Amino acid sequence: MTARGAGLPDETADAAQGELVTRVLSALLREDVVGLRSAGRLVHRPDGAWWQRPCEDGRFLLLPVVEDGFQCEYAARLPLLVAEFGDPLEPGDPREPGAPEEPGEPGEPGQSGQSGQFRGSASVRYETCDAVLGVLRALAHPLDQAGFDAFAEECRQTLTTMRLHTAVRDEVFDRLTARHGPRVTDWTGLSGGPAYDTLAAHLDHPVYPTARGRAGLDETHLRAYAPESHPRFALRWLAVPQEAVTGTFPDRWPTPAALGLPGLDGTHVALPVHPLTVGAPLRGALRATGLEARAVLADRAHLEAVPTLSMRTVALTDEPSLHVKLPLATASLGLRNRRTIKPGTLVDGAAGQRLIEQVIVREPRFGGTILHAEESRYAHAGHELLAALFRRHPEGLQDSVVVPLAALPAGAPGGRLVVDHLADRFYGGDLLALLDAFLTLLLDWQTTLFGYGIALESHQQNISMVLDRQHDGRTRLRLLLKDNDGPRINGVRLRERLGDAAPGAGDFDDARTFAAGDQPVVDLFTTVTVHLCAGAYAFGFARHGRAPLAVLLRLVRDRLAEAIERLGTGAGEPGAVLRAQVLDAPRLPVKAMVTAGTLLSKERSGAADINKHYTTGPNYLLRAGSPA
Template sequence: MSAATPPSAGAAVAAGAAPTVGATPAAGATTAGGATTGADSPVGLLTLRVLSALVREDVLGLRTRGTVEHRADGAWLVAAEHGIAVPVAAEGFQSEYGARLPLVEADGLPVEELDAALTALAARADAEDRPGWTAFAEECRQTLATVELHERVRTEVHTALTDLYGADPADWTGPAAALGHDTLAAFLDHPVYPTSRGRSGLDEHELRAYAPEFHPAFELRWLALPTGTLARHGDRPLPRWWPTPSWLGLDLPGGDAAWETLPVHPLTVGPALDEALRATGLDGRAVLAERPYLTVVPTLSMRTVAVAEDPLHHLKLPLATATLGRLNRRTIKPGTLVDGAAGQRLVEAVLAREPRFAGRILHADEQTWAHAGHELLAVLLRRYPQGLERSVTVPLAALLAPAPAPVAGAGAGRLVVDRLADRFHGGDPVALYDALLELLLDWQTTLFGHGIALESHQQNTSLVLDRDGGLRLLYKDDDGPRVHTGRMTASLGEHAPARAEFDDARIFGDDDRRLTDLFTTITGHLCTGSLAFGLAAHGRAGLDELLALLRKRLTEAVERTGAAAEPLRTALLDAERLPVKAMVTAGTLLSKRRSGAADINKHYTDGPNYLLPYRSSAAEPGPGQ
C-alpha cells in the first residue's frame, strides 16, 4: 500500500486509463474475481463517470485521505476509514485518478449495480447529507433512462437532421441550421458533471416534445398581464410577431392597450406557474391564453428557444426543472437579466478599445427583457447579429459529437470537428483546434487584462466559420462575470460600467483570484482543455502534442497582453494544481450551508496542472498500467 501519488496527465493515455472527455473504456473489463462489468454499456459508462466525479471532488475524502493499493488487476483507491475502495487508473484531466471499472468495493465486497454503489457510499456520509445522496441517486436513474433513450433514437434524429439541413454538418449554414448543431451537442455528456443529460422531473414524452436532442418544434403559451405589471428593459421595438392579447384570442377589459403579453414555456404551465402568480399577487389578474402561439425550436440550453420563422431571435424562458444538480434550477432570477445586459455592455466597452477584434468577436444583443418579479415570470429576447446566413455556427459543445453519416453505414466514427476540418482546414482537426485557440485565448486574455473574466463556457461560445475559411467567435449570456474593479476602471476609464448597473455584488472585487479561478475552469478546462483531451481520446493527435499547443497559445496570449495578464501565468501556466469545479458537491450532494458555496457554479476543489511543461507521459506511469 502506498500514498496516493499524482500521475502525469499523459499517463492517462499511455495506461489506457479511465475515460476522459469523449473516451470509451474497453469493453468487457473484469474485476479481480473475473466478473464482467459491462463497462461499455450505458449504465457502465455512467457509473464510471459518477465514480470518477466523486473521486475528483474528494467526496468522503476518497482523494485526499485515501491510499493507492496495487492489486493483481490494477490500482485501487482505498478509503480505509469508510471501508470503501474504488478501482482507479491515471486520469490527468482535472484529477489524478478516474474510475477504471464501474464498481465500488464496500467492506471487501464488490458492488457493481450503480444504485447499490451509491447506497453504500451514502451510508458512510453524514446523516445531514443523506437527502443529497438520495437526490443524486434519482439524478443517476433519470440520466440512465435518458442515455438509453438517446441510444435508441440517435440514428433517427441524425436522419431527420440531414433531411432538414443536408448530409454534411459542415454545410449547415445560417441561424436555423445552427440549431442542428445544438441537437448534435445534446447527445454528449458535460465534461465535468456526470449526470448532465438528466433533467429533473421530465418523462420521455416531455423530453421528446421539448428537449433539444429531439429537435422538436412546438408552440409557446402566453400570459396577458395588466399594463405596468412587467419591469422592462430595452429600447428596441418588439418583433412583429410578438402578439397582442386579441391576437391570442383574448377579449379583455380596456382592449389591447390595457394589457401586455409574456411568453411561457409549456412545461412551466401548471402548478408551478399557478404558485408564481399567487406569490406575486397576479392570480385572478393575469390571464393565460388557451390558444398556443409562436412555433419555436429548443436550443442546447432547452429553456432558450429559437423562433422558427425568425431564428435570429431567441427567447430565454424559465423552466421549473433543474440540470447539472438539484440546486441548479432552470428558472430566471430577475437579477440575472440585469447582469446579462450589463455584462454585454461591459464586453462591448472592451471591444471598442480593442479594434483588432472588430468583426472577429460577435455578441448577441441581450438588452431586451421583462419580468414580473418572479423567477418563473420572465423572458429575455436575445437577438443574434445579422450576416450569419452563409456561415456555419457551431457551439464548442458540439465539436466532439458524432456527425451524421452521409450514407447509411458510411463515415462511422466521424465527428463534427472532422467534418468542419475537411471543409475549412484541409482535413486537419488539429489545425482547426489551433485556429480556435489563437482567437479564443487572445480574446479571453485581453479581457483579463482589462480586469474581466467571463463564464463563457462551451455552450455559450460558438465558432462562426465563413466560406473564405475565416473563423470568428460568437458569445451570449454574460450574466456571471467576475471583475477586478480597479483594473477595469483604470483600463476603461469613463467607459467602465458602474457597479450599480449590475445586480449581483459578487461580480466585483479587488483581487485576481476569483478571475483566475473562473478563467481556468471555463476557458481553460471547459473550452480548451476538454477539447485537447477529447481529440486525443479519439485518436486525432497525441495528448502531449495537443497540450503543448494549448500551453504555447496561452503563453503567447499572456505575453501579448503584458503585465496585467501575469496572474494567469502564475495561476494557470506555472501552478502545480488548478481549481476544478466541484459541481456534484455544490449542486446536489450538499446543501449550500454544508458546502459553503456562495455560487454553486463557482465552487471549487483542485486537480493536477496538465499544462506544466515538465509533465511527461513516460515519466510516471499511471497506477493502472
Template sequence: MPLGDHPVTPRRAPGGPRGDDGPAAALLLRVLGTLLREDVAGLRSRSVPHHAPDGRWLRLAGRGDAETLLLPVREDGFQAEWTARLPLLRRETSGTDLTSCDDVLAALAAHADPADRPGFAAFARECRHALDAARLHDATDAATSAALGDRYGTDPAGWTGPAASLAFDTLAARTDHPVYPASRGRAGLGEADLRAYAPEFHPSFRLRLLALPAGAVTSTGRAPAGAPPVAPSAAGLPERLDAGHVLLPVHPLTADGPLADALRARGLHDRAVPAPRDRGPLVVPTLSMRTVALAADPRVHIKLPLATATLGLLNRRTVRPGTLRDGAAGQRLLEAVVAREPRFRETVLLADETVHAHAGHELLAAMTRTLPAAAAGATVVPLAALLAPAPGGGTVLDRLARRHSGGDPLALLDALLTLLFDWQTTLFGYGIALESHQQNVSLVLDPAAAHPVRLLLKDNDGPRVNTVRLRARLGPGAPGPAFDDPRVLCTDDGPVADLFTTVTVHLCAGAFAFGLAAGDRARLGELLRLVRDRLRQAVARLGPADGGDVLRTRVLEAPRLPVKAMVTAGTLLTKARSGASDINKHYTTGPNYLPREA
C-alpha cells in the same frame, strides 16, 4: 483484508446493471471519477493506494458503521491525478462489487457526515434520470441523425445559418458534459416531456402567451418583429385588453405546471388571461432547453424559465429578474472592450440580450436574444458540439475540418484556440472573466467572410469583474458596471483567474485536448503543447501591469489549478454545508496538465 494481499473473487451486488448495459457502466464510470476528483466522503484524501495484478486500487478504510471500500483507478491528468478504471466499487470484506449508482452512493453515504446523506440519495435519483435519458438517446440516435440529415443535409459542414445551428444543438445535447457526469438528466421531466421539448429530439412546439396587467410587468427594450410581445388582440384575446395588458411568453412546461402558483405568489392569479394555445409562436429548443428559437426567424431566441434543474439539483432553470439585468450589463461591458480593441470588432460577435421583461417572479420572466446578422450565412456551432458524433461518421470537428481546414481537425482547433485565448486574456487584462463555457460560445465559420473563423458569445450574466483593474484600464470617467448579483464584482484577480481557468482553460481548451486524445485523433502531448503554446502566446501580449504576470503565475506555472466541484455544490451538499456562494464557481484543485516549457 488489503486488496494486494488477499484478492477476492468479485460478486456482483443484487440490482446492479446488466453486463450489456453500456449506458449504465459509462455513467457509473463518470460518476466514480467525479466523486474521486471532488473528494466526496474522503474518497481521495482518506484513501491509500493498493496494487493488484490488474492494476492500482484505492482503499477507503471503514469507520463507524461504514465498511472498507476499494476503487480501481488509472492515471488521469485532466483535473485529477487519478480517475476510475472500472465501473465498480468493491466491498473489501465480502468482495462484492457495487455496479450501480444507487449502490455506490449508498455505500459512500455511510462514510459521509449524517447531515449530508440526503444529498447522496438525491444524487442517486439524479443519476437515474441521467441513465434513463442516456438509454433513450442510444435508442433514438440513428433516427435522429437520419432526420437531421433529411432536413439539413447529410454533411454537417454544410449546415449554415441560424436554423441549421439548432441541429448542432441537437447533437451537443446528446453528448456528455466534460465535467458533470449526470448532465443528460433533467429533474422532474419524463420521456414524453423530453421528446416534446428537449433539444436532443429537435422538436417544434408553440409557446403560450399570457396577458398580464401592464403595471405588473417591467420591460426593457423592443423585441424584433415577429417576436412576442404583440398586442393581446393579435393573439386571439379581446381587444379591450390591448389598452391595459401586455403579453408575456411562457414555456408550456411552466404553463402546465407551476405557473398558477407563481401567479398567486404575485397576486396575479385572478388578473392573468391566457391566450388560446394555438396562437403562440412556433419555436425550436436550443441547447439550453429553456431558451427557444423562433421557427419563423431562428436568429431570435427567447429565454424562458423552467421548473427543472440541470447540472445539479440546486442549479434550477428558472430566470431571476436580476439575471436579466446582469446579462444586459455584461453585454454592455463586452461592447466597451470591443470598442477599445479593434481586432475583435469583426472576430468576436455578441448576441443582443438587452430586451427582456418580468413580473417580479423567477417563473414570470422572458429575455429576447437576437443573433448578429453575420450568423445568417455562416456555420454556427456551439463548442459543445465539436466532439459530438456527426451523421455519416466521425465527429462534428472532423466534418468541419474537411471544409474549413484542409481536412486537419488540429488546424481548426488551433485557429479556435488562437482567437479564444486572445479574446479571453484581453478580457482578463480589463479585469473580466466570463462564464463562457462550451454552451455559451459558438464557433462561426464562413470562408467568404473577411475573417473565416469567428466567435459568437451569449449569456453573459455570470462573469467575475475585478473593478480595480477595470477602472485602471477604462479610466476614471468610464461608467461603472451595474450588476444585480453582488458576487460578480470583486477587487482582486483571484476570482477572475479562477473563472478563467475553470471555464476557458479547462472546458474550452483542455477538454478538447483530452477528448481528441481519448478518441485516438492525436497524441495527448501534442494536443496539450498546442493548448499551452496558444495560451502562452496570448498571455505574452499582456504586459505585467495588465495581468500577464498573474496568468503566468496562476495558470501557466502553477503546480495545481482550480477545478469545478459541481456535484458537491450542485446536489450533494446544501449551500450551508458546502460554503458555496455560487454553485457554478465552487472549486477543488487538480494537477496542472499543461506541460512546462523546455
C-alpha cells in the same frame, strides 16, 4: 419506458449503466466526496491501479482507477466500487478486490455483484449508482445524507435519458438530415445552430456526470421539448397587466388580441411561456405575485420554436436570429441549479454585454472576429417563472456555419465527429489547424478581458464557432458569444483600464460580480476558458485518436503562453498573474459541481455560488513542457 429502457437489449442498457457509474465514481473521487481522495491512497495490483480509502468500521473502499490528469490525477477505469473487510492492500499484495477465492454470504439489499472470502476477509462489489451512493451515504454527515438520496435520483433520471438517447438516435439523425440536408457542413446560418445543439445534447458534460438528466421530466417531455429530439412546438402566452411588467419586447411582438384575447391590448402585454411551465408551476407563480386574478392564459399557442442546447432557450423557426429564453420548473447540472430565470440575471446579462462592447471599442482587432448576441431586451413580472430574454443574434451569418463549441466532439450522421467535418471543409482535413486557429483567437480574447479584470462564464454552450470562406477563398473563423450574466470582475483593474467609464457594483444585480482582487477572476478563467474550452478538447480528441495528447496539450500551452505574453508579465501585470497561477502553477482550481449542486447544502459546502465552487486538480499544462 420500461426499466431497461425503451426496449433496448440488456447489453445496451448495461453499457449505459456502466458508463454512468464510471463517470459518477470519477466525479466523486475528483471532488473528494466523503474524503474519498484525501483519505485514500494508491495501491497497485496485477490488473492495474486501485484507490484505497479506509473506513472507521474496519472496511476499506477500493476503486479501480487509471491515470487521467484532466482535473484529477486519476479517474475510475471500471464501473465498480469494492468494500472489503480485513487488512488493507499493500503494494505487491496478490489479492484481487472483488474476486473471491471461495463463496461467501450474498450482498445486502441494494448491492450488486457478490460477496466472497480471501485470507479471512470479505468483499462486496457495488456496480450501480444506487449501490455506490448507498455505501458513501453511510459515511456522510447526517445533514448531508439527503443530498446523496437526491443525487441517486439524478443518476436514475440520467440513466433513463441515456437509454432514450440510444433508442432514438437513428430517428433523430433522420429528422436532422431531412430538415437540414445530408452534409453537416451545409447546416448553415442561425437556423442550423439548433441542429448542432441536438448533436451536442447527446454528449456528456466534461465535468458534471449526470448532465443529461433533468429533474421531473419524463420520456414524453424529453421527446416533445428537449434538444436531443430536435422537436418543434408552439409557445404558450400569458396576458399580464402592463404595470406589472418590467422591460421591453421585440418589434412586431404578438398582442393579446392576436392570441385570441380581445379587449386586453390597451391594458395587458403578452408574455411568452414555455409549455412545460403551464400548469401548477405557472399557477404558483401567479399566486406568489398576486396576479392570479388579473393575468389571463391564452388558449391559443403561437410562434413555432425549436429548443437549443440549454432547452429553456428556444429559436423561433420563422425568425432564427431571435432566441427566446424562458424559465423552466426543472433543474440540471445539480438539484440547486434550477432552470428558472431570476430577474436580476436579466439585468446582469445586459450590463455584461455593455461592458464587453466597451472592451471591443478599445481593442479594435476583435471588432471583426468576436461577435456578440444582443441581450438588452427582456421582460419580467417580478418572478423567476414570469420572465423572458429576447436574444438577437447578428445579421449576415446565413452563409456561415455556426457551431456551438459543445458540438465539436459530437457524433454526426454517418458516424464521424462534427469537428472532422469542419476540418475537412475549412482546413483541408487538418484538425490541428482548426484547433490552432480556434485557440489562438479564444485565448487572445479571454486573456485580453483578463487584462481588464474580467472573466466570463463563457463555457462550451455559450460560445459558437463561426466559419465561412472569404472572397479570396481563405477560411475565416470568428467566435459568437452569448449569455453575459455571471462574470467575475476585479474592480480595481477595471477602473485602471476604463477610468470613469468603468461600471461599478451598482450596475449589476449580483453582489458577487465584483471583487477587490484577481483570485475570483483567475478561478473563473481557469475553470471555464482553460478547462472547458481548451483542455477538455485536448483530452477528448486524444481519446478519439485524432492526435497524441502531448501534441494537443502543447498546442494549448503554447497559445496560452503567447496570449499571456501580450498582456505583459512584469511585476503586478495581469500576464504575470496568469503565468504564475495558471500556466506554471502546480495545481489548478476545478469545479466541484456535484458537491455544490446537489450533495451538500450551501450552508454545508460554503458555496457562495454553486457554479463557482472549487476543489483543485493537477495542472496538465505542465505536462506540455517545462515552465519558460
